[in-house]
Amino acid sequence: MTDQPGFLFTILAFLLVIGPLIFVHELGHYFAGRLCGVKADAFSIGFGREIMGYTDSRGTRWKLGWIPMGGYVKFAGDMNPASVPDPEWLNLPPEERAKTFQAKGVWQRFFIVAAGPITNFLVAIGIFMAFFAAYGQPRTPAVIAAVQEQGPAANAGLRIGDRVTAIEGRQVDTFDEMADIIRFRPNEKLRVDYVRDGRNATAWMTTGVDVERDRFGNEFRKGLIGVMSGQPLIEPVPLHQLPGAAVKQTFHIVRTMIDTLGQIISGRRSVKELGGPIKIAQVSGQQATLGWMNVVMLMALISINLGFINLLPIPMLDGGHLAFYLYEGVVRRPVPEKAMEWAFRSGLAVLLSFMIFVTLNDILSLDAFERLAGLIG
Incomplete structure (x- = not known):
């Protein structure tokens, strides 16, 4: 229910x-x-x-x-x-x-x-x-702290301690940025650039698929490669860096939207994921029950x-x-x-x-x- x-x-x-x-x-x-x-x-x-x-x-x-x-x-x-x-x-x-x-x-x-x-x-x-x-900004380094056995990352040769630097040519600085890119690419072949012992390396892997269901019954297909980060790190953002950090976050969301739209057009994602006014209303009501910050x-x-x-x-x-x-x-x-x-x-x-x-x-x-x-x- x-x-x-x-x-x-x-x-x-x-x-x-x-x-x-x-x-x-x-x-x-x-x-x-x-x-x-x-x-x-x-x-x-x-x-x-x-x-x-x-x-x-x-x-x-x-x-x-x-x-x-x-x-x-x-x-x-x-x-x-x-x-x-x-x-x-x-x-x-x-x-x-x-x-x-x-x-x-x-x-x-x-x-x-x-x-x-x-x-x-x-x-x-x-x-x-x-x-x-x-509240600060998530700054957990994109360093692998755990690797799932027989997962996409393990099968591609990634190990604990590897630092991911780019996915599909897109630079990543934090584990959250890496996770966001992967999340929106279920069952896709990805190029992952990383650094091991000071040396640059590249691995190719096909992401796994995980279907999540929230308390409202919404289902989400998300990609995963079977890795975990270390201790989450939240850093305060100096006043003079706030505009740059906010612009970067906005640009990141726009790129994600473009990627998702491209996936729908190419058939890699279902057109059912396109939402209109009714969907926006539904999500608005759901988020409002979770508190004003979500809204x-x-x-x-x-x-x-x-x-x-x-x-x-x-x-x-x-x-x-x-x-x-x-x-x-x-x-x-x-x-x-x-x-x-x-x-x-x-x-x-x-x-x-x-x-x-x-x-x-x-x-x-x-x-x-x-x-x-x-x-x-």
Whole structure:
């Protein structure tokens, strides 16, 4: 029997996790726009009909939509929240036209759009800095203290005292970094570089697979090579090193996300591991039952995910707009209007298809159909 939180608790946890992250993402766009002299017509958390809101002294309508699945800033000169230009913006009086998004230079528009994902990364970096300042950082050396008999490492010739320096060409400094790389590569052949008695050496091994099940019934396939570390070492992080340590941690998570996505695309991991809003809500509720620290760390991970996904070069996402502006900045002319129109249509189709896919994936992972069939039977 699994220890699942209640439905209302899960929904509340989801809103408390995702709401602030959407807010700060859009706030990044908003403040970058203000810095560049662009007027914001609307700032919305959620889509659809307005539940509540107010208009500030700058003429921006701050509102809450009834579908809490995203948010947007609609700048002056935009026809819709996707920043599609309004054909009428050229007919505005010169003073008003100068405050529109479309009137700004290409690199100002690039900066405004990029500010959203960048803000998400900054939020995660800030969270990691706070945790490192309060609790220190794991610094256990990547030195093997025990080797499992007949395990992948033992069969490849690794011994106690060997210090692992890289896996698949990626440098590792701590045992935790080594374990993270291996964990996300079950049943894969890996190159492991190590040092023994001052000499560099290389071993090839195929990771084992361990299936873990947590208290909520979630199963995780993780890779292992059959080694253990010595005494765990947690070191305080000096104040001046906090930003660098937090940036490194954020970069490490982004690389892990890219690796995992590549494994899914190549078929080495199941597409069932892709999660959507329902999965995020489920995990939010589960982590909330474990304490506020788990919730904050989950927010850091989701914030990195939001930043990363929004930078993908797909029209309708920030990354798609950035690709258009990059093209415009390099060739000195905007993307042809017809090409942009078709790009937005195809981007919308891709996003809708993906959302439907991950939502069905979430429902199937919850065994909803099996439970429904059981009730009918």
